[in-house]
Amino acid sequence: MLKAVPMSERPVGSRMDSVFESGCRDPLEEAQKPRANAAFVVLARNSELDGVLSSIRSLERHFNQWFNYPWIFLNDEVFTDEFKDEVKAATSGKVRFGTVPAVRWHVPAENDDPLFFSEAIEEQGDRGIMYGSMPAYHRMCRFYSGYFFDHYLVRKLDWYWRVEPDVDFFCDITYDPFKEMEAHNKKYGFTIMIKELINTVPNLFRTTVAYAKKNDIKLPDSWSLFSKDLEIARGTNDHLYRDVKDKDQFWKKLQGRVPLYRAMRWSDTNEDGIDSHSLKVLADYTNGGGLTNVPADRFDNLEYNLCHFWSNFEIGRTDLFQSKQYRDYFHFLEESNGFFVERWGDAPIHSLALGMFLNQSEIHYFRDIGYRHSTLEHCPANSINQRPYSEGPRYRHGYSKQEEDYWLKFDSPPSDKDIGTGCRCRCPDDHQEIENSGSSCVSLWAMMSDDERTPKKALDLDRIESEAVNLYEKYLSKHPENGEEWALSGDDIKRLEQFTV
Ligand SMILES: Nc1nc2c(ncn2[C@@H]2O[C@H](COP(=O)(O)OP(=O)(O)OP(=O)(O)O)[C@@H](O)[C@H]2O)c(=O)[nH]1
Ligand SMILES: [Mg+2]
Known part of the structure; x- marks a missing residue:
């Protein structure tokens, strides 16, 4: 019997979208080119300083030591001097700290109907919904859904790169992803695409489809990244076949x-x-x-396939979210109370919005960026196109000598075929590739971005x-x-x- 080739060993690139570079460029030369109007954006608590420093060290070592992009830190409380000093000492670019105003942070129902709010949150705890019983988690998801792009530090940017505490990068990024996205007319980029837990978003898809219908949105090709199209036949009697x-x-x-x-x-x-x-x-x-009995999870012959871009890593244009259409969508969602009656994540919300407003060709899979957040990781094989590492002039050396030495030894490109995309990646010894997991949506991404694909x-x-x-x-x-x-x-x-x- 033929053994199926794991997803991570299959090529994914097409004319519609492929990695900007397979392997390494010379980042010192790349850094001579002008920068984009961009920054890293990190929402964090004072108590997460260690995790924040760990993410900064990783991203500075693997990318920002050459490009020196600024960092923006946001918090619903005031950052402590310790937080600010340690962060400033670890970064090679400018740093800004901002507070999120309480009106942006709190869910309106917390004031308008506190009993409704607290009962809804408690009830999600009883039902075992992940993070459902934590009011702060709901606030965070709502903030990233509706307001981060309006913060005065963020709104003047063209591009943001979202970073969370405790994430790791496994490969060197030796080109400027913002400039490449500009050059290729991309608006949003991701590294991990997985399925959401259905009990966190039972009515999000239904509400989104209702929004799209109400506003006569002509859904672009990227909508099919998120929506199972259950339509088999179309005609006068098609409503009789919905079951x-x-x-x-x-x-x-x-x-x-x-x-x-x-x-x-x-x-x-x-x-x-x-x-x-x-x-x-x-x-x-x-x-x-x-x-005809129509199953409850269907809406207008469409069903959410639960796929979304994992938003703890995002490189995107701020104007995607600053647009009138995105704001209208967010307010429609807000009115349906899903930010506290359910536990809608900003990731599926961003993704469904992209599905409504962007063509798939405007979305980019950073397959060459090795990345870990919590237990999920993507780490590509190295391309044969490697170059020796050379330090940037403003590198802050956050790592110990031992750690620096660790990153100098990178994985050998696979000897039998040139399937790798990475530059100097070193994947963890116990690496479990998310592309090969049943919860990954990358095979759908690959199928949908195939240039030869014929629409159903x-x-x-x-x-x-x-x-x-x-x-x-x-x-x-x-x-x-x-x-x-x-x-x-x-x-x-x-x-x-x-x-x-
Ligand atoms: N300032 C502030 N930041 C928060 C709060 N809650 C979450 N965050 C930040 O929002 C981001 C996402 O929160 P996480 O708790 O990491 O959520 P998650 O990534 O879904 O969950 P994990 O898998 O546990 O990491 C992180 O950058 C947190 O630091 C909060 O109450 N205040
Ligand atoms: Mg996190």
Whole structure:
């Protein structure tokens, strides 16, 4: 039997999107070019100083020692002098500290209806929803969904790179990702795309689809990164098929309805004679036998596939979120109370917004950036295009000698094939690649960004119903008394499947 090639060993690049560089450039030379109007943005508590320093050390060592981009730190409380001093000592770029005003931080219901708010939060704790019982977590998700881009330190930027405490970078980034994104007309970049826990966002998708409908949003190709399209057939009667889960069920249901359609055709044309089977099916349907039950998780034939870009790493344009359409979407979400009645994360919200407002070609997979946050990590194989490491003039040397030596020894590129994209990556010894996990959505990303992909078509229901009645009538002309024995053959189905819209 053929062994499936793990996702991490498959190529992902296409004309629509590929890594900006496979392997290393000379970062000292790259750093001669002008910078973008960009900064790192970190929301953190004073108590997270160690984790913040650890992230800074990693990102400065692997990227910012050459590029010296500024850092912006935000907090709902005032940063302590200790926090500020230690952070300043660790960074090679300018540093700014900002406080998030209370009106931006707190969920309006905390003031307007405190009992409703606290009961909703407590109840999520009872139901074991991850972080659901923590008011601060809800505030954080709402802030990153609706307000981080409006903070006075962030709003003047064109680009932000979101960083969290306690993250690690495994590869050197030897080019300027902001400038590359500008050059390639990209607006948002990610390193990890995974599935969300459904119980944190049970009504987010439904609310988003309602928003898109209300505003007549023409959904672009990237919408299919997040939405399972359950539409099998389109036509006058398609609402009667919303309960079918696959094509087999569709053909079975259609077959069952054909005698009914024949009865309807007969009543329309007043032809002589109707077969007894059609009359019986008609009578059954009149008695309620034809009711369709639509499963609760479906909305308008669409269902959330739970995929989202993991937003603890994001490189994005601030104006994506500063746009009127994104603000309107956020306020629509806010009005539905999902930021506290459910535990909507900023990651699925950002992703669904991208799905509504961007083409997939405007989104970039930084497959070459090795990254860890909590227990999930992505670490690419190295490309054959490697170069020796050379230090940036403003490097702050946050690491010990031992740690510096560790990063000088990087993984060998795979010897058999050139599938690597990384520059001087060193993956952890016990590395578990997220691309190869069942919760990853990267194979969907790869399939969707394939240049040869042909968009799915729906069956032309009106035409198919009518052709199927013709087949039934042809059968009846030979077996007038045996209508109940008629069935669509495999060949019939093959022929009918040609009719698409
Ligand atoms: N200032 C401040 N920052 C917060 C608060 N809650 C979360 N954050 C920050 O918001 C970001 C996301 O919070 P995390 O608790 O790491 O959430 P998470 O990444 O989903 O969860 P983990 O998997 O536990 O890391 C981090 O940068 C935190 O430092 C808060 O109450 N105040
Ligand atoms: Mg975190």
